Amino acid sequence: MKKSLLILFFFIGYVSLAQVTVNALFQDHMVLQRNKPIAVFGKAATEKQVVITFKGKTYKAKVENNNWKFFLDETEAGGPYTLSIKGENEIVFSDILIGEVWLCSGQSNMAMQMRGNFGQPIKGSNLEILKSTNQNLRLFTVKRNLSKEPVESIEGNWQLAEPKSVKEFSATAYFYGKMLQETLNVPVGLICAAWGGTPAEAWTPSEIIHTQFKDFKGWNKNEKSPQKNPSVLYNGMIHPLQPFTFKGVIWYQGEGNKNYYQNYTALFSSMIKSWRHNWNQGDFPFYFVQIAPLGWGGGNQAYLRETQLKTMQSVKNSGMAVTLDIGEKFNIHPAEKQKVGERLALWALAKDYGFKDIDFSGPVYKSMNVKGNKVVLNFEYAQLGVTSLNKELNDFVIAGEDKVFYKAEAKISKGKLEVWSDKVTKPVAVRYGFKDWVDGSLFNNAGLPASSFRTDNWESIEVKE
Structure with missing residues (x-):
């Protein structure tokens, strides 16, 4: 009796080992990527090939070193569909969307x-x-x-x-x-x-x-x-x-x-x-x-x-x-x-999806021009200029060649941003939001915020009022 049970358990274990399996991402209700070859992959212990059926087509995947992988044809969005994977056993997934x-x-x-x-x-x-x-x-x-x-x-x-x-x-x-x-x-x-x-x-x-x-x-x-x-x-x-x-x-x-x-x-x-x-x-x-x-x-x-x-x-x-x-x-x-x-x-x-007429990024610092004691800042992703969205412009600092930063005034005129401080007569660097805490106040016309930035690469972070 014990010998029979041992043989039975061995047989059950062997059969389960021999089953074709598929990666756990493949389940009922899954979504597969449209308009790309669709990878389907898993393991098989004894089979030489795995047969895959999807959308009326049958594919055969070769098993190598107990692994198999195949790419289904590209397909448009739609569903629901059924996916069948067959070796000695068969796995069927339903309610699949593309x-x-x-x-x-x-x-x-x-x-x-x-x-x-x-x-x-x-x-x-x-x-x-x-x-x-x-x-x-x-x-x-x-x-x-x-x-x-x-x-x-x-x-x-x-x-x-x-x-x-x-x-x-x-x-x-x-x-x-x-x-x-x-x-x-x-x-x-x-x-x-x-x-x-x-x-x-x-x-x-x-x-x-x-x-x-x-x-x-x-x-x-x-x-x-x-x-x-x-x-x-x-x-x-x-x-x-x-x-x-x-x-x-x-x-x-x-x-x-x-x-x-x-x-x-x-x-x-x-x-x-x-x-x-x-x-x-x-x-x-x-x-x-x-x-x-x-x-x-x-x-x-x-x-x-x-x-x-x-x-x-x-x-x-x-x-x-x-x-x-x-x-x-x-x-x-x-x-x-x-x-x-x-x-x-x-x-x-x-x-990625062809919506060319929308803004997708906030302003990113591009360059600066010095005019007297003022710095005019230029940005990418701000074709219509920048705005504060009626918030007070904060968190700007400005420095001269001594690399000492002072709290700066900022003004937007016709979409152009000017920054200055009466304590810096010859500015060479500006920073915006360049500290741990800041409440962003600079945006483009789409309402997307600018990243914090600095125009310098100095180690100094000294800021004076």
């Missing part, structure tokens, strides 16, 4: 749920949750997981947008996806992989860390906070998503690197490029949020914002949503996530 798929990642401001968490609310979330039912918006949250080595599996479920699921989902990602879905009128799928309090190096592949950032200051083995170690979240939450086909990435992170901001541009840029390389889907869009001002905690936040701006300026097909006007002085998790998500969506709509 549309736009975006990966949403970062730390706590991306992880922050619609219902609010970290002891903080989301502005207007209750009514948004109430009205959130939408069959054409689908959500997937990757369960938090860290690993010292790259893994191939994740946990999570595709859910239809409705109050029960939306209240638990990333607020920034939800508002982003909602605006895309309503504007494009096609299905949208959002995959959120985020973990609060984490630095960019945790989301960066180990080969990048070991070859490009061996001596990066601030890195060590975090035994109380293991999720902060290099590569562990890339290994556990990003690597297993590859090569799932999507349109692009939105990212909200930076606070975790503010205390050692010096190499953030290089690190963040390398992280973006490594994701693109490893996915092998070209230079897909990568849009991110500049961290909001904060009045506590220190950490040279203005310098971190500057490194994020430099990343946007140096990495192609990237864009940055500015939050200089919606920070909260004593709250690292600003409640105004709707504006954040929508500002990210403006980048995608303008750059």
